[in-house]
Amino acid sequence: MPDFVHLHLHTEYSLLDGACRIDEVLDQAAALKMTAMAVTEHGNMFSSVIFHDHARQRDVKPILGCEVYVAPGSRLSKSGSPGETANHLVLLAENAEGYHNLIKLVSAGYTDGFYYKPRIDKALLAQHSKGLIGLSSCLKGEVAEGLSRQQEKRAMEAAGVYRDILGPNNFFLEMQWHGIDEQRIVNSGLPAIARDLKLPLVCTNDVHYLRAADAHPHDVLLCIGTGKAFSDPKRLRYDAKQFFLKTPDEMAEAFKDFPDALANTVRIAERCDVVLGEGENFLPNFDVPAPYGLDEYFERVTRDGFDQRLPRLKQLAAAGALRHTIDEYERRLSYEIAMIKKMKYPGYFLIVWDFIRYAREQDIPVGPGRGSAAGSLVAYSLRITDVDPIDFDLIFERFLNPERVSLPDIDIDFCERRRGEVIEYVTRKYGRENVAQIITFGTMKAKAVVRDVGRVLEMPFADVDKVAKLIPPTLDMTLDKALEESPALKDLEQSDPKVKELLSVARRLEGMTRHASVHAAGVVIAPKAITEYAPLYKGARDEITTQWSMKEIERIGLLKMDFLGLSTLTLIYDAIAEIARTTGEKLDIDRVPLDDPKTYQVFQEGATFGIFQFESSGMRDIPAQGEAAAPRRSDRAQRAVSSRPAAERHGGRFHREETGEGRGQVRIAATRADSGRDVRRHRLPGTGDAHLQRGRRLHTRRGRRVAQGHGEEERRGHGENAREVCGGGQEARDFREESRALVRPHGTLRGVRLQ
Numbered sequence: 210m211p212d213f214v215h216l217h218l219h220t221e222y223s224l225l226d227g228a229c230r231i232d233e234v235l236d237q238a239a240a241l242k243m244t245a246m247a248v249t250e251h252g253n254m255f256s257s258v259i260f261h262d263h264a265r266q267r268d269v270k271p272i273l274g275c276e277v278y279v280a281p282g283s284r285l286s287k288s289g290s291p292g293e294t295a296n297h298l299v300l301l302a303e304n305a306e307g308y309h310n311l312i313k314l315v316s317a318g319y320t321d322g323f324y325y326k327p328r329i330d331k332a333l334l335a336q337h338s339k340g341l342i343g344l345s346s347c348l349k350g351e352v353a354e355g356l357s358r359q360q361e362k363r364a365m366e367a368a369g370v371y372r373d374i375l376g377p378n379n380f381f382l383e384m385q386w387h388g389i390d391e392q393r394i395v396n397s398g399l400p401a402i403a404r405d406l407k408l409p410l411v412c413t414n415d416v417h418y419l420r421a422a423d424a425h426p427h428d429v430l431l432c433i434g435t436g437k438a439f440s441d442p443k444r445l446r447y448d449a450k451q452f453f454l455k456t457p458d459e460m461a462e463a464f465k466d467f468p469d470a471l472a473n474t475v476r477i478a479e480r481c482d483v484v485l486g487e488g489e490n491f492l493p494n495f496d497v498p499a500p501y502g503l504d505e506y507f508e509r510v511t512r513d514g515f516d517q518r519l520p521r522l523k524q525l526a527a528a529g530a531l532r533h534t535i536d537e538y539e540r541r542l543s544y545e546i547a548m549i550k551k552m553k554y555p556g557y558f559l560i561v562w563d564f565i566r567y568a569r570e571q572d573i574p575v576g577p578g579r580g581s582a583a584g585s586l587v588a589y590s591l592r593i594t595d596v597d598p599i600d601f602d603l604i605f606e607r608f609l610n611p612e613r614v615s616l617p618d619i620d621i622d623f624c625e626r627r628r629g630e631v632i633e634y635v636t637r638k639y640g641r642e643n644v645a646q647i648i649t650f651g652t653m654k655a656k657a658v659v660r661d662v663g664r665v666l667e668m669p670f671a672d673v674d675k676v677a678k679l680i681p682p683t684l685d686m687t688l689d690k691a692l693e694e695s696p697a698l699k700d701l702e703q704s705d706p707k708v709k710e711l712l713s714v715a716r717r718l719e720g721m722t723r724h725a726s727v728h729a730a731g732v733v734i735a736p737k738a739i740t741e742y743a744p745l746y747k748g749a750r751d752e753i754t755t756q757w758s759m760k761e762i763e764r765i766g767l768l769k770m771d772f773l774g775l776s777t778l779t780l781i782y783d784a785i786a787e788i789a790r791t792t793g794e795k796l797d798i799d800r801v802p803l804d805d806p807k808t809y810q811v812f813q814e815g816a817t818f819g820i821f822q823f824e825s826s827g828m829r830d831i832p833a834q835g836e837a838a839a840p841r842r843s844d845r846a847q848r849a850v851s852s853r854p855a856a857e858r859h860g861g862r863f864h865r866e867e868t869g870e871g872r873g874q875v876r877i878a879a880t881r882a883d884s885g886r887d888v889r890r891h892r893l894p895g896t897g898d899a900h901l902q903r904g905r906r907l908h909t910r911r912g913r914r915v916a917q918g919h920g921e922e923e924r925r926g927h928g929e930n931a932r933e934v935c936g937g938g939q940e941a942r943d944f945r946e947e948s949r950a951l952v953r954p955h956g957t958l959r960g961v962r963l964q
């Protein structure tokens with residue numbers, strides 16, 4: 210087999226243009242024994258980390274690059290018609306320096322060069338050119354554009370400029386052949402420029418999809434992206450159908466007259482070597498007051514915090530309501546402090562402690578904590594959480610243990626309305642350039658993709674609607690599953706050729722990344738400018754986010770936190786203020802009685818709109834089905850627990866703690882049986898308390914319902930992404946149906962074990 214390496218390739222992260230699924234394309238690369246493969250998305254590096262890791266798993270060397278947009282003049286000048294304001298250029302990172310330069314370039318494209326596309330310019334490229342190899346790109350490249358428009362001089366000049374910027378060995382004239390006439394003109398003009406400027410040639414296939422048969426679904430994808438109908442004669446289309454992952458043989462055949470261009474693909478691949486390291490964490494610096502060192506200060510504030518908790522514990526102990534001795538608390542505290550120091554996390558805890566303290570000082574409601582952090586007495590002492598881990602027998606090692614490579618995970622809930630103030634605070638404290646929100650990607654779900662494809666293919670709305678409605682509204686539904694579960698859908702597919710085509714295209718596009726938006730909660734804080742570590746993206750509302758989602762941010766060792774805006778916290782806050790205003794009574798929400806019959810009556814009536822996680826019809830039905838008479842308190846507790854959606858879903862186990870009559874509280878802690886990572890605390894419903902949990906959740910944000918959960922976050926953050934999904938119309942209805950499906954199966958009493 211001849212040697213050839215693909216150096217110009219778009220995955221689904223070239224949103225609504227690329228149609229390669231990363232794993233599929235890498236599987237194919239491995240099957241064809243390709244030793245290396247580049248990824249060059251349009252203007253972004255969304256896929257770099259995923260591509261890198263997944264390629265290395267398959268022993269395919271990843272070449273990290275980007276097909277950038279270059280403004281004709283300054284990237285800061287923003288005028289002109291969209292087609293004329295950017296040329297394409299492929300940049301490949303040869304080494305770590307090049308990789309970091311690429312991150313800076315691609316970030317600047319969004320943060321200050323954005324005009325229809327994220328654009329850099331030649332001046333900026335000159336500043337960050339080290340370690341980069343450039344290819345002159347497709348017909349939209351400046352050299353090719355000059356040639357195809359019979360502007361040979363312009364083509365020659367452009368090639369000369371790029372050669373001078375990147376260095377003579379680092380700029381390649383790129384040949385592509387998809388059977389397009391203009392390419393013939395370009396390919397016959399390039400050798401002369403190569404000769405005159407002593408530039409090497411290289412050939413690529415500008416891969417946009419995996420197989421030849423994907424040309425049609427890819428074309429439909431373009432229509433979804435541009436909002437055009439398939440039959441529209443004026444729409445953007447790829448005339449040729451050859452933008453697939455050609456084999457080395459096919460490439461050798463297409464470029465048999467240019468053996469050097471073929472061989473250069475391998476030479477470039479050999480030169481490029483970027484390895485994304487693992488296991489290193491980049492924590493922001495936390496300044497401690499003199500004369501303390503970081504460790505001492507951490508221990509000091511932790512022990513001070515514990516001392517403040519102590520009187521309450523002693524009071525409970527005196528009342529015989531403390532399940533463990535104060536001694537046990539102290540031993541555990543010392544153990545945790547030592548462990549945290551050993552793992553070099555004092556700075557991390559201080560950072561979290563600091564901004565939560567800030568929020569409390571500003572009277573911004575903070576949730577009582579969630580996730581595995583609730584297993585830490587240090588977190589409890591620092592008031593990062595309000596859950597007593599000793600009382601609930603929560604295990605510290607689930608939160609932090611020496612074997613764990615990545616940073617511990619602390620998610621914090623803030624009042625939805627004022628969450629931004631906390632982000633603003635950390636931004637001020639750690640530096641504007643060092644803090645960013647995090648991107649999330651929406652994907653094309655079964656129903657949505659059917660509707661999108663139906664629209665592009667101009668099928669009558671009623672027909673598409675019929676198909677969409679036959680897709681069961683359960684979570685993680687796929688079209689394959691739907692065809693299995695719904696005989697009517699299967700029949701329709703077999704009897705109606707239009708439906709068959711619809712489904713075949715939709716299945717190919719299903720699950721692909723559709724758009725980027727801002728993650729609802731994620732914030733990253735770095736010790737230096739984010740662009741030293743990760744590329745930046747600018748969202749539709751000018752929010753700066755990383756180009757990598759939560760998982761990748763964590764993977765590269767940056768500190769990320771979930772700052773969740775919880776409307777329930779806001780509501781409680783407002784209610785307390787209103788009570789104070791109208792009655793003069795200052796209510797302590799932590800001391801609200803949990804056995805108030807009137808509250809339970811509200812639940813029995815199913816009148817639970819606005820109560821976190823009891824809003825959906827499925828959830829409202831459950832308590833309403835209960836017997837009319839007020840149940841015994843323990844039964845109520847049981848029912849409340851049983852109605853929790855997520856824990857049951859995950860095969861969760863609950864144990865219930867009555868923490869002393871004096872507190873007037875029944876608290877229920879739930880741990881996830883499988884990983885034990887999830888620890889929740891629930892007060893009984895009706896207190897209006899926020900039920901904090903990791904996993905799926907439903908709540909209302911700006912009047913629109915949003916579903917979200919870890920693992921789902923990438924697809925369903927509740928920034929624009931969800932707003933878009935929930936914006937209205939049919940998609941919103943589908944979404945609500947899905948949301949209901951999400952809680953319905955869990956709103957039963959079955960399968961929950963109370964200890």
Ligand SMILES: [Zn+2]
Pocket residue numbers: 276297346347348349350
């Ligand atoms: Zn291009």
Ligand SMILES: [Zn+2]
Pocket residue numbers: 217218219276347415
């Ligand atoms: Zn391209």
